[in-house]
Amino acid sequence: MKFFTLWNVLTLAFSSLIFANDAPAIFQKVLKPDQPTEAEIVVVLPPAEIEKYITKVEQSAQKDPQWFAEYSQKAKPGVPLPYHEKIGLTPQEYEEYLAHWAKREIKAAESVKLMLRKGSDGRWSIAATGPAGVISSLRFSEKEDQWKSPNGTLSRLPDIEADPQSILGAWNGKEWRFEEETSLSKIKENFAIGLTVDKKYHFLVYRAQEMTPSGTRLLDQNLVIRIPAATEPASR
Incomplete structure (x- = not known):
């Protein structure tokens, strides 16, 4: 009986220690x-070839910064801007830009x-x-x-x-x-x-x-x- 009681005490103590150190779900x-x-x-790191497309977009943005700022704010954050003729790329250049972007490496x-x-x-x-x-x-x-x-x-x-x-x-x-x-x-x-x-x-x-x-x-x-x-x- 003494062994059984001691074992239960140790088990409860160990279980309490586990739960005390249990990390939140996010971790x-x-x-x-x-x-x-x-x-x-x-x-x-995107491929170096993408730079020429970024330069064209930046140059276009300087021509109408207010429009570009408003267009960027409406776009989905963290992804390439949707195509628009005012971003400074032709439809073909835009597709090339997306192809290069897809080759980025972490x-x-x-x-x-x-x-x-x-x-x-x-x-x-x-x-x-x-x-x-x-x-x-x-x-x-x-x-x-x-x-x-x-x-x-x-x-x-x-x-x-x-x-x-x-x-x-x-x-x-x-x-x-x-x-x-x-x-x-x-x-x-x-x-x-x-x-x-x-x-x-x-x-x-x-x-x-x-x-x-x-x-x-x-x-x-x-x-x-x-x-x-x-x-x-x-x-x-």
């Missing part, structure tokens, strides 16, 4: 608490390590090495489904269902945003976690922008971290 299969995980900062720029941690306040953070360290200041509350940053609170946006033509290709995920506008500047801060449609990679995507009322860019940070879906946490 499941991405990061494990208190275990370092290998990851990569990646960049998107290349690893730097290896980093990530570690999921739970703070004493119950919020979760991702400690990161190197340039990825910019996300280390974010704190996630599972109950509120919000991230807190030094700027403010990032609230949930609609789920991401990225188009195959988007810069990172087809992937699905969850996204949060902080946005604030004052007489001095406008700040946007976004963070997203997702998985490619082919289920090969997880993405952590961070972006922070700050602009003056006149449109001068004060800050533009872009970070894409890629984690192979099959990767196990690295040894300490």
Whole structure:
């Protein structure tokens, strides 16, 4: 009987420990608490041949910047602009541009390590090495489904269902945003976690922008971290 009682106590204690360290759903299969995980900062590289088409579009935009700004705002974000004769390309050139865009590659720029941690306040953070360290200041509350940053609170946006033509290709995920506008500047801060449609990679995507009322860019940070879906946490 003593053995049975002791075993039950140990089982309950162990179960409590497991549940105490259980990560929120958004981190499941991405990061494990208190275990370092290998990851990569990646960049998107279109083929060099695409530059001549981009130059033509930029030159056309300078001829009628107001129209171009309005047209861009109406377009789907993150994918090539729909064809219009005023973007500076012929129909054939536009098709060539899309063909080059389809050949873009996502290349690893730097290896980093990530570690999921739970703070004493119950919020979760991702400690990161190197340039990825910019996300280390974010704190996630599972109950509120919000991230807190030094700027403010990032609230949930609609789920991401990225188009195959988007810069990172087809992937699905969850996204949060902080946005604030004052007489001095406008700040946007976004963070997203997702998985490619082919289920090969997880993405952590961070972006922070700050602009003056006149449109001068004060800050533009872009970070894409890629984690192979099959990767196990690295040894300490």
